[in-house]
Amino acid sequence: MPTGCQVPDFEADLRTITVADLAFPPREGGYAKGHQSRELILQAALGLLVEEGYRAMSMRRVASACAMKLGNLTYHFPTREDLIQALLEAVISSYEIEFDRITHDPALPPEARLASYCELILEDIRSKKTTRIFPELWALSNHDAFVLERVQELYVRARAPLLEVVTEMRPDLTPDQCETIALFISASMEGMTVFAGHEKPFEPAMPEIETVAIRAFIDLVRNFAAAARPAP
Amino acid sequence: MPTGCQVPDFEADLRTITVADLAFPPREGGYAKGHQSRELILQAALGLLVEEGYRAMSMRRVASACAMKLGNLTYHFPTREDLIQALLEAVISSYEIEFDRITHDPALPPEARLASYCELILEDIRSKKTTRIFPELWALSNHDAFVLERVQELYVRARAPLLEVVTEMRPDLTPDQCETIALFISASMEGMTVFAGHEKPFEPAMPEIETVAIRAFIDLVRNFAAAARPAP
Amino acid sequence: MPTGCQVPDFEADLRTITVADLAFPPREGGYAKGHQSRELILQAALGLLVEEGYRAMSMRRVASACAMKLGNLTYHFPTREDLIQALLEAVISSYEIEFDRITHDPALPPEARLASYCELILEDIRSKKTTRIFPELWALSNHDAFVLERVQELYVRARAPLLEVVTEMRPDLTPDQCETIALFISASMEGMTVFAGHEKPFEPAMPEIETVAIRAFIDLVRNFAAAARPAP
Amino acid sequence: MPTGCQVPDFEADLRTITVADLAFPPREGGYAKGHQSRELILQAALGLLVEEGYRAMSMRRVASACAMKLGNLTYHFPTREDLIQALLEAVISSYEIEFDRITHDPALPPEARLASYCELILEDIRSKKTTRIFPELWALSNHDAFVLERVQELYVRARAPLLEVVTEMRPDLTPDQCETIALFISASMEGMTVFAGHEKPFEPAMPEIETVAIRAFIDLVRNFAAAARPAP
DNA sequence: AATGAATGAGCGTTCATTCAT
DNA sequence: TATGAATGAACGCTCATTCAT
Numbered sequence: 001m002p003t004g005c006q007v008p009d010f011e012a013d014l015r016t017i018t019v020a021d022l023a024f025p026p027r028e029g030g031y032a033k034g035h036q037s038r039e040l041i042l043q044a045a046l047g048l049l050v051e052e053g054y055r056a057m058s059m060r061r062v063a064s065a066c067a068m069k070l071g072n073l074t075y076h077f078p079t080r081e082d083l084i085q086a087l088l089e090a091v092i093s094s095y096e097i098e099f100d101r102i103t104h105d106p107a108l109p110p111e112a113r114l115a116s117y118c119e120l121i122l123e124d125i126r127s128k129k130t131t132r133i134f135p136e137l138w139a140l141s142n143h144d145a146f147v148l149e150r151v152q153e154l155y156v157r158a159r160a161p162l163l164e165v166v167t168e169m170r171p172d173l174t175p176d177q178c179e180t181i182a183l184f185i186s187a188s189m190e191g192m193t194v195f196a197g198h199e200k201p202f203e204p205a206m207p208e209i210e211t212v213a214i215r216a217f218i219d220l221v222r223n224f225a226a227a228a229r230p231a232p
Numbered sequence: 233m234p235t236g237c238q239v240p241d242f243e244a245d246l247r248t249i250t251v252a253d254l255a256f257p258p259r260e261g262g263y264a265k266g267h268q269s270r271e272l273i274l275q276a277a278l279g280l281l282v283e284e285g286y287r288a289m290s291m292r293r294v295a296s297a298c299a300m301k302l303g304n305l306t307y308h309f310p311t312r313e314d315l316i317q318a319l320l321e322a323v324i325s326s327y328e329i330e331f332d333r334i335t336h337d338p339a340l341p342p343e344a345r346l347a348s349y350c351e352l353i354l355e356d357i358r359s360k361k362t363t364r365i366f367p368e369l370w371a372l373s374n375h376d377a378f379v380l381e382r383v384q385e386l387y388v389r390a391r392a393p394l395l396e397v398v399t400e401m402r403p404d405l406t407p408d409q410c411e412t413i414a415l416f417i418s419a420s421m422e423g424m425t426v427f428a429g430h431e432k433p434f435e436p437a438m439p440e441i442e443t444v445a446i447r448a449f450i451d452l453v454r455n456f457a458a459a460a461r462p463a464p
Numbered sequence: 465m466p467t468g469c470q471v472p473d474f475e476a477d478l479r480t481i482t483v484a485d486l487a488f489p490p491r492e493g494g495y496a497k498g499h500q501s502r503e504l505i506l507q508a509a510l511g512l513l514v515e516e517g518y519r520a521m522s523m524r525r526v527a528s529a530c531a532m533k534l535g536n537l538t539y540h541f542p543t544r545e546d547l548i549q550a551l552l553e554a555v556i557s558s559y560e561i562e563f564d565r566i567t568h569d570p571a572l573p574p575e576a577r578l579a580s581y582c583e584l585i586l587e588d589i590r591s592k593k594t595t596r597i598f599p600e601l602w603a604l605s606n607h608d609a610f611v612l613e614r615v616q617e618l619y620v621r622a623r624a625p626l627l628e629v630v631t632e633m634r635p636d637l638t639p640d641q642c643e644t645i646a647l648f649i650s651a652s653m654e655g656m657t658v659f660a661g662h663e664k665p666f667e668p669a670m671p672e673i674e675t676v677a678i679r680a681f682i683d684l685v686r687n688f689a690a691a692a693r694p695a696p
Numbered sequence: 697m698p699t700g701c702q703v704p705d706f707e708a709d710l711r712t713i714t715v716a717d718l719a720f721p722p723r724e725g726g727y728a729k730g731h732q733s734r735e736l737i738l739q740a741a742l743g744l745l746v747e748e749g750y751r752a753m754s755m756r757r758v759a760s761a762c763a764m765k766l767g768n769l770t771y772h773f774p775t776r777e778d779l780i781q782a783l784l785e786a787v788i789s790s791y792e793i794e795f796d797r798i799t800h801d802p803a804l805p806p807e808a809r810l811a812s813y814c815e816l817i818l819e820d821i822r823s824k825k826t827t828r829i830f831p832e833l834w835a836l837s838n839h840d841a842f843v844l845e846r847v848q849e850l851y852v853r854a855r856a857p858l859l860e861v862v863t864e865m866r867p868d869l870t871p872d873q874c875e876t877i878a879l880f881i882s883a884s885m886e887g888m889t890v891f892a893g894h895e896k897p898f899e900p901a902m903p904e905i906e907t908v909a910i911r912a913f914i915d916l917v918r919n920f921a922a923a924a925r926p927a928p
Numbered sequence: 929a930a931t932g933a934a935t936g937a938g939c940g941t942t943c944a945t946t947c948a949t
Numbered sequence: 950t951a952t953g954a955a956t957g958a959a960c961g962c963t964c965a966t967t968c969a970t
Contacts, residue, residue: 053375072930132374138367138426143285152433184444191423194370212416216452304955517839536934599834602890606828607749648908655887658834665848676880684912768951
């Protein structure tokens with residue numbers, strides 16, 4: 001690779017991870033140049049995380065991925081922990097923004113809103129970024145309380161629209177029951193990551209899986225009875 | 233952890249991971265002593281993986297966790313790759329053995345067999361070992377073709393009983409449809425790991441989640457129609 | 465050598481290998497301190513190469529020979545390959561500079577120039593540095609294409625003055641013939657390294673050998689005839 | 697490389713290094729099987745030395761190159777030093793045997809014998825084995841007194857035929873003068889290794905170099921005068 | 929805001945050697 | 950004879966971090 005390279009050289013798909021995706025807010029009083037450097041760093045770190053995994057996201061590699069000297073990287077992020085937390089914050093926030101953006105058209109009937117939301121989530125799971133980042137987050141959250149809390153926070157936001165729809169469809173259920181149903185639906189979709197995510201063996205079958213999943217979710221909400229399991 | 237540590241100091245729960253769990257076959261031409269050393273090594277490696285994650289499973293730490301010199305570790309597993317592959321092989325095989333052991337009593341009606349299998353899986357998910365190892369495997373499989381293939385192989389075995397039951401319950405469906413349904417059920421359960429696995433926020437709610445999940449799965453199999461999605 | 469050694473402890477003769485000998489160019493954008501460190505490193509590496517051979521020139525031993533931490537050595541020369549290439553470059557360049565400095569006084573008759581040049585080469589062969597380094601280079605060049613090329617490049621420069629004199633003395637010969645004669649003379653002198661170099665058994669006989677060699681070279685150039693070999 | 701491999705897999709040219717080449721005498725009282733193992737080991741060691749250099753000739757690599765376990769190798773050669781000394785002894789002896797075999801037909805006139813001997817030497821230099829081994833020996837001899845002595849011993853044997861011819865051709869010279877001439881001729885030829893040995897840049901020009909060299913040698917012997925250097 | 933220099937720790941790996949089997 | 954097991958040291962290298970410039 002020639003020396004002139006200034007930008008991380010990831011695949012096209014990765015190039016679409018823009019600053020907006022990272023939801024990185026400028027620090028108050030910070031100069032524009034520093035802000036730009038921080039953006040560049042987070043982009044590069046994300047790129048490495050996605051393309052090569054958590055281990056590859058070292059200070060040195062991040063620095064060289066954004067054509068920056070190590071000393072300068074540590075100026076912006078004094079420790080690796082700082083960088084990782086900033087990155088996770090940015091990544092998770094970007095997903096939260098995305099979830100909030102999926103405005104649920106109140107004109108649509110609730111079942112259609114449920115279907116539409118699930119479709120969006122399942123589509124997102126197929127993206128390289130999501131397929132790669134979430135398993136890293138899950139693994140990290142097993143050994144890092146901060147990550148665990150932040151990830152669960154994210155999922156609270158992700159379940160909110162589900163909870164709303166379920167409650168609307170089944171006003172007869174208790175809040176706990178609605179919550180459990182929403183959790184099941186959300187967890188169920190997350191589980192697809194491993195099987196039908198980007199470059200996974202069942203990615204091509206995702207359309208059929210979507211159909212099955214949405215069908216199952218709608219039926220579940222419709223037919224859920226307090227008398228826990230159906231008679232055989 | 234202080235430096236004097238020479239023996240694996242994991243929690244009681246981890247001590248229950250026995251050799252039997254690892255399905256570690258003896259080697260031809262090797263002495264008993266060597267086999268025992270290899271057992272010890274794999275135990276220690278697994279313990280580190282579960283307790284502290286993949287990064288902590290370094291050759292040095294594994295060696296010191298089983299009070300063995302690094303040189304001897306590399307005698308039994310010349311490269312880290314060798315160790316990891318042996319460990320994954322043992323771990324995955326142990327799960328495969330476990331799956332195969334869940335003999336589906338043919339006296340039971342298929343729906344009960346389905347429910348019973350899902351209960352076992354969802355119970356297993358709550359164990360520390362499973363909660364910790366699988367996210368690591370998922371993260372690894374994103375950047376390591378060998379792990380990906382081996383993990384997917386494991387899931388083929390895990391889906392086999394599901395596929396059998398689904399086919400039995402719905403002889404009218406095509407094999408592809410049955411496969412998709414089984415995949416959905418399996419993936420759906422895997423997704424619970426992040427939310428209701430060991431020490432996860434919804435672990436206490438697992439019984440209710442089980443109920444919801446099994447209800448959903450049975451209804452799905454029962455009611456699945458070729459006319460993809462139900463009318464609103 | 466005991467462990468406490470922190471400073472290169474080479475013989476006096478080695479201490480005379482100065483930076484000038486190494487022809488080590490400063491680097492753009494670097495501080496003086498860094499340049500000095502790199503000098504120190506190359507000095508120490510050369511010292512080890514001369515005193516104990518190629519195998520002894522390990523990153524650790526070079527670092528400790530110049531009272532520097534290993535981490536800093538790898539900062540200046542990230543890989544051993546980098547260090548070796550820089551050292552060979554410096555060493556070979558220093559010889560090239562030396563060869564080019566042997567200005568052939570055009571006032572002298574060609575035979576005297578030939579004799580003078582050969583005397584200088586044969587004297588140089590007796591130095592510890594030359595006696596020790598060249599066999600290492602020859603051995604390395606058998607298994608390392610870079611070293612091979614660089615060494616042959618050096619010899620091109622070493623043959624240039626010979627080629628010039630031969631061509632001047634025998635304008636009747638073809639360029640190929642002149643080249644072959646120059647090559648023979650050069651190779652012939654190199655061969656002395658093993659027998660009459662520093663501390664070699666025939667080092668004391670070097671004056672007589674010089675006489676014989678120069679006599680042979682001059683006669684060869686003078687009497688070389690297209691009719692290849694003389695009649696018996 | 698499949699597991700069945702039992703013999704070092706070097707190039708065809710290397711396969712011609714037979715046990716005879718190594719002149720390895722059976723130990724008195726040794727069983728045939730042990731002798732054969734020692735032969736195999738020395739073959740493998742030589743192959744590694746020639747193909748990959750001195751550094752590659754480690755106990756482990758030698759053992760695996762002859763499909764033998766490390767423990768068995770150390771049974772035959774307890775230390776690396778033992779192996780190296782045995783190998784050098786065998787290699788050097790094999791050259792001595794070769795030199796002694798070049799019987800100088802007394803029917804030939806001395807100059808023809810000189811030419812014939814030099815031709816043989818210069819041809820041998822082009823072989824892979826010789827091109828590769830001798831620079832290693834030269835480098836080793838700079839840091840190992842045993843190797844130095846053994847190599848110089850070898851060259852005494854190599855010079856013997858030259859000394860004989862020179863003495864015969866020039867009975868008027870003192871023994872010292874003859875010795876110096878023989879030394880020059882021998883060293884001169886050795887020097888060709890680096891330039892015209894196996895795969896060296898001037899290997900194709902070896903025939904012309906031979907012509908020049910032999911011409912120079914014969915003239916030197918013929919015309920050498922006590923009055924050291926010729927008048928200009 | 930950014931670079932150059934340096935440290936100390938840890939990594940995976942290879943190695944020569946010893947010893948029990 | 951030959952293999953299996955184990956040790957201790959060294960290797961080249963990457964890393965997070967600190968600090969002077």
